[in-house]
Amino acid sequence: MIKRLLPFLALLTLFVTLSIASPSFLTSQNLSSVVRQTAVFNTLALGMTLIIISGGIDLSVGSIVALGGLGGTMAMAKGVPIPLGVLLGIATGLLCGLLNGILITQLRIIPFIVTLGMMGVLRGFALIISDGMPVHDVPKGFQFLGEGTVFGFPFVLVVLIACAALVHFILEHTRLGRYVFAIGSNAEAAVYAGIPVNFHTVAIYALCGGLAGLAGLIEASRLSTGQPTAGQGYELQAIAAVVIGGGSLRGGEGTVIGTLVGGFIMGLLANGSDLLGINPYVQQALIGAMIIVFVAVDEFRKRRVPS
C-alpha cells in the first residue's frame, strides 16, 4: 500500500506547492499544456512499463517516435486520409518493436544491446527516408490529435487514458500480463512452467513499439511536421517515469498507475521550474536529482518494511 502511496503523495505535494507558489499554475491553459507536453513520453512510458516488468529495456523508442511520426506524415503528405495515416504510423512502430523482439529472442542477445543498436539503426533509417528534411506538408486536421480539445479536455488526455486503460488491463487481468510478471521475476521458472517465453517477449516489444509509433504521431501532430530528429532522449524520460512510479529494472515490479504518476511528476517538475523562472540548466540537474531521490527512498522503504 505504502508503495502505491509514495509517488502519489509526491505528485500531490508538488501540485499543491506549485498552486501556492505560482498564480499561473492552476489555470486550465497551463494544466492542458502540461498534459500536452507530457503526452508523448507518457505514452512511451506505458509501453516501457510492460518491457521493464518483463526484466527488459527498450532504448529504441525515441527513434521509433521519429520513424512513426515520419511514417504517418509522409503518407498523409501523399494524400492518404488522416485516420489511415495514423494507423500507418502506429503500424510502423509496431513493426520496429516486432523486429526488436525477434532479434532479442532469436539472437539471444540482451535487450539493452539489441535496442541500443536499434536506436541507431532506426534513427539512421528515419534520416535516410526523409533525406534529413522535416515533412511540412501535413493536413490541418491532423493537428487535432495533439492540440485538439473535447469537452474542455485536451484530446491527447483521452488518448492517453485509453492507452493506459488498455495496458493496465493487459497487465492485471490477462494471461499475457501475468506472463510478463513471471518472465521478469524468474525467467527460468517461466521456462520450466512451459510458458512460451519467446512469443510473449516478442508480443510486448511489438506492443511497446506500437505505442511509440502513436507517441511519434502525437509529437508530429503537435509540431505539425514529421521530424527525423524527433524523440531524441525520450527513451530515458520514459524509463525515468516508470522507475519513479515504482517499476524495478530488475523486473517483476511496476504498475501503470505508478508510471503515469511518475510521468506527471516529471512533467510538473519541468512546468514548475518554467513558471518559477528557474534557469533551464538548473532544471535539468534538478530533474535528474529527483530521479535518484525517488528511487533511493523507494529502496529504503522496501528494505525496512518487507511485506
Next chain:
Amino acid sequence: MLLQMKGVEKRFGGVTALRQGDLEIRAGEVHLVMGENGAGKSTMMKIIAGMQKRDGGAMIWQGQTVDFENPKQAAQMGIAMVHQESLLAPHLSVAENIFLGREIPGPLGTVNRRKMLAEAARLIAQYGFRLQADWMVGRLSPAGKQLVEICRAIQNGTSLLIFDEPTSSLSEAETHEVFRIVRELRERGTGVIYITHRMEELRSVGDRVTILRDGATVHTEALATLTRDRMIQYMVGRAVNSIYSREPLPPGEPLLTVTGVSTPSLLRHVSLTLRAGEIVGLGGLMGAGRTELCRAIFGLDPVSSGSVEVAGRPLALRNPREAVAAGVALIPEDRQRTGLARDLPIGWNVTLANLDAVSPGGVIRHPEEERVTREAIDRLRIRCENGRQRAGRLSGGNQQKVVISKWVNRGARVFLFDEPTRGIDVGAKVEVFAVMDELARQGAAILMVSSELPELLQVADRILVMSQGHLVGELPRGCSQEDIMRLATAPPESGDLLQ
C-alpha cells in the same frame, strides 16, 4: 556455555517469525534444532549469524551480551553459517566464492588468485569433496553449491558453526562426509547447530535437541532419551502418523515410455515404462543421472538418441512447452532457482503452470484464481498470511510446497518428482505422499527421484536404480536399502553399454 538466546523475538511487518526463541549451546556439542516449516528456525539462526537483527530478547555470546550489525561482526566473533538457500555468486569460481569478502591479498591491492586457488584446492582435498577450485559456481548442482558453502564456513577459525539443512541436497556419501566434518569440529571443541528435516540422520550426529513450534522454543532434551514419536509431537503439537504406507494399485496402460535415451553428457541408453496409477521410485547416488533423465524427458537438455512416448504419442523432446502440452510435469530439484518467482504472490506462482484453467479467453478470473490458491494452501498446509503474500518471503520449506502445488494443480498425466520432500517437515512429507498417491489413483503415472532410501521404500511400487548414466536395475516393493545401495554402487554392466 558458548551461546545463550533468551526470549528472542523477530517480526517481519505483521508476521511474527519468532516470539520466544530460547537456545543454549555448549562448546563441543552438536545441537539439533527442529520444527515444522516456518517454525522460525532459519530466522533464529540468521539472528545468531548477524544477518538479521532481533526485535527483542537477549543474545549472550561467551558470557557477554552481543548485537551484531552484520555477518562480518559475527564472523569476527567466530560464528559462521552454512545457509539453506545458496548465497553464492554464480559467476565466480569455487575458490573465489570460498574466499569472498576475505580474499588473500597480493601486491598493490590486487588479489592473489594463485594462492586462493591452491588454498581452496587444499581444503577441498582435505574434506574429499568432488569439486574443483576453478569451477564456476553457477554450473554446480545444488549439492555442489552446498559443499562450497560448507568450505566457505569452515575455513576460518570458527567456534560456532551453524548448518541450516546442509544435507537436504546431498547424496548418502556426501552426507556422511558432512557428518564426519561435524564430528571433527565437535572434537575440536567447536559448537555446532544443525537444522534438518531428515529424521533418520540425526541419531548418528547429534547430542541435544531443541524444538521450535510457531516461533517459540517448546522443548530441549538430550537426543539419547528423546523418542521419535515424542519429538514429532513436540514439533507438531499433536500426535502425527509420520509413517506413510501406500496401497499400490494394479497398474494401467503405459503412459510414459522411454526408449534408449542417451544424452551427450551422461545418459546411456535409458529405457523405462511408467504405467497409469504407478509410483515408481528412482534411486541412485548423486550424479548417477536421475535429474538428467528427468530434464531430458522434460525437453530441457538435448538428447543424442532415443525416444520418449507419452500415452503412445511421441514427444519431441525439444522444449518444456511441448512436454507440458503433452501432459508431463516436472517438479524440479532446485526449486528456489527453477521453480519460484520470488517477487510474485503465492497465488500467482501456484497458477503459473496452469494459467489457462483460470483464464478462459486469455482474461484471468480473479475469484477462480483465489479459490485455486486457497485450495493449494490448505492442501499442503503452506504457512502464510494469505495467497497475496510474496512467495520469496516464505520459509524455505513453504517455498518448496508452493512449487509442488504449482504442478499438482496442473493435473498432468505424467509427473516427474525430483526430490519432492527435500526441506519439507514431517507432517508435510506425509501430505506430499498423499498428494502423489491421489494423483496416481486419478490415473497419473509418477516417477519419484529420491536420495532418501526409507522414503523410496515406503512410497514406491517398484524402484529403478541408476548408476553412472545407466539404468542398472529394478527392485520390487519390499526390497531393502542394502539392495538399492548394492545396485547404485556397482559399475554398470558392460552388456548394457552395447545395447
